[in-house]
Amino acid sequence: MVARTLERGVERRDERKKGRRSHEVSAGPKREDFVLHSRIRKAVKQFTVNTPPGPYAVVCWRGVLARAGALLETLEPVSGVFLLSSPPVWRRWGRALEKSLRRVHGAQAILFDDRESAKTLATVERLCRELARARADRQSVIVALGGGVVGDVAGFVAASYARGIRIVQVPSTLLAQIDSSIGGKTGVNLPEGKNLVGAFHQPRLVITDPQLLKTLPPRQYRAGLYEAVKYGVIGDEMLFRFFERRMGEVLRQEPAALGWALERCIRAKAEVVSADERESGLREILNFGHTFGHALEAATRYRKFLHGEAVGWGMIAAARLSVQMKLLAPAEETRIAQLVRRVGPLPKLPAVKPERMVELMRGDKKARGGRLRVVVARRIGAVETAEDVPEEMVASVLNWMWES
Numbered sequence: 396m397v398a399r400t401l402e403r404g405v406e407r408r409d410e411r412k413k414g415r416r417s418h419e420v421s422a423g424p425k426r427e428d429f430v431l432h433s434r435i436r437k438a439v440k441q442f443t444v445n446t447p448p449g450p451y452a453v454v455c456w457r458g459v460l461a462r463a464g465a466l467l468e469t470l471e472p473v474s475g476v477f478l479l480s481s482p483p484v485w486r487r488w489g490r491a492l493e494k495s496l497r498r499v500h501g502a503q504a505i506l507f508d509d510r511e512s513a514k515t516l517a518t519v520e521r522l523c524r525e526l527a528r529a530r531a532d533r534q535s536v537i538v539a540l541g542g543g544v545v546g547d548v549a550g551f552v553a554a555s556y557a558r559g560i561r562i563v564q565v566p567s568t569l570l571a572q573i574d575s576s577i578g579g580k581t582g583v584n585l586p587e588g589k590n591l592v593g594a595f596h597q598p599r600l601v602i603t604d605p606q607l608l609k610t611l612p613p614r615q616y617r618a619g620l621y622e623a624v625k626y627g628v629i630g631d632e633m634l635f636r637f638f639e640r641r642m643g644e645v646l647r648q649e650p651a652a653l654g655w656a657l658e659r660c661i662r663a664k665a666e667v668v669s670a671d672e673r674e675s676g677l678r679e680i681l682n683f684g685h686t687f688g689h690a691l692e693a694a695t696r697y698r699k700f701l702h703g704e705a706v707g708w709g710m711i712a713a714a715r716l717s718v719q720m721k722l723l724a725p726a727e728e729t730r731i732a733q734l735v736r737r738v739g740p741l742p743k744l745p746a747v748k749p750e751r752m753v754e755l756m757r758g759d760k761k762a763r764g765g766r767l768r769v770v771v772a773r774r775i776g777a778v779e780t781a782e783d784v785p786e787e788m789v790a791s792v793l794n795w796m797w798e799s
């Protein structure tokens with residue numbers, strides 16, 4: 396079992412002498428979790444993701460990057476390690492990763508552009524050819540150090556090269572840490588659309604170090620926070636309340652608050668993926684705020700909003716729609732909108748006609764056969780998919796948004 400081996404490996408090498416505890420978290424919310432003891436903060440947090448190809452661990456604690464080498468040793472046999480990253484991330488964190496891998500023989504870095512425009516098959520081909528020239532084989536391991544773009548591209552390379560080799564994700568953005576590094580969705584864009592070519596390929600291990608977020612541009616950090624708020628709305632009321640009380644600390648990346656929230660989000664994603672690897676049912680709840688958010692991104696050709704920001708607007712819209720459908724109490728809608736706005740200023744809504752937005756929402760892949768499917772909230776902490784949402788109702792929500 397990956398998780399077991401990991402736990403033992405890490406404890407034996409580093410933690411026991413420092414008195415750290417290792418424990419898996421898979422139970423539901425506990426009231427004591429609210430108390431941010433420094434003792435708890437030092438704990439080795441590990442989450443297990445159970446998927447059909449096998450279980451894997453998400454290891455999350457401040458400073459874990461320095462232990463990446465020890466963690467990789469648990470994956471033996473390994474014929475070679477290839478570090479896939481982008482220049483901006485590598486400049487800040489590459490040395491630390493290499494240092495932790497000094498005992499791993501012959502780790503080799505391959506850098507590529509992580510702009511969304513470079514998330515293409517051409518980049519995948521280039522990377523595969525570099526791997527081939529470096530004689531990567533089926534016992535090689537890819538380590539992806541970066542945000543969602545690096546993770547998605549490297550993941551697709553790992554899924555394709557030699558019909559599939561192992562990958563370890565080391566996410567460096569908040570969005571990647573709480574979302575894209577977990578769940579095995581990989582892929583690249585086509586001129587015809589985003590993420591149109593890809594594969595499910597689960598990582599063998601995810602190494603999440605909150606310290607990496609220190610160098611992240613603040614706007615990118617906030618974009619990830621909107622997605623973090625989403626986890627509160629879809630299934631974790633305590634997380635939502637935590638953000639209501641301590642958003643200031645989270646925004647300042649104070650270790651205790653950030654660590655607690657991060658773990659909570661990772662647990663939520665790990666649980667949803669474990670229950671539903673291929674996004675048929677439960678995984679759909681992760682799309683709260685996304686039908687509207689995707690339409691907003693498409694309407695502005697992916698230039699005006701970061702994904703998380705579009706989701707921020709999308710959650711405001713979905714909460715209003717939920718009230719209109721008489722599912723959600725107005726007071727809860729207010730709390731959702733207020734919390735979204737506390738994360739930071741959202742870019743202004745563009746000059747797009749509501750009809751165009753409805754059209755884009757209908758074209759969203761979550762709309763089956765032209766009917767509008769939207770994830771709506773019943774209360775903070777509980778959402779569901781609504782089928783056949785009347786377009787007039789969506790249009791009225793959109794009108795309200797653009798007017799207010």
Ligand SMILES: NC(=O)c1ccc[n+]([C@@H]2O[C@H](COP(=O)([O-])OP(=O)(O)OC[C@H]3O[C@@H](n4cnc5c(N)ncnc54)[C@H](O)[C@@H]3O)[C@@H](O)[C@H]2O)c1
Binds near residue numbers: 578
């Ligand atoms: N696979 C999935 O399940 C999934 C889920 C959500 C999003 N995604 C994909 O993720 C991508 C977006 O990822 P993202 O939001 O992580 O952004 P990103 O990968 O585009 O990174 C954002 C920017 O931050 C920089 N950066 C990353 N880490 C840094 C660090 N620690 N310090 C300084 N700079 C850093 C990057 O170089 C980049 O310029 C999209 O392509 C999206 O489709 C995938």
Ligand SMILES: [Zn+2]
Binds near residue numbers: 622685702706
């Ligand atoms: Zn998202």
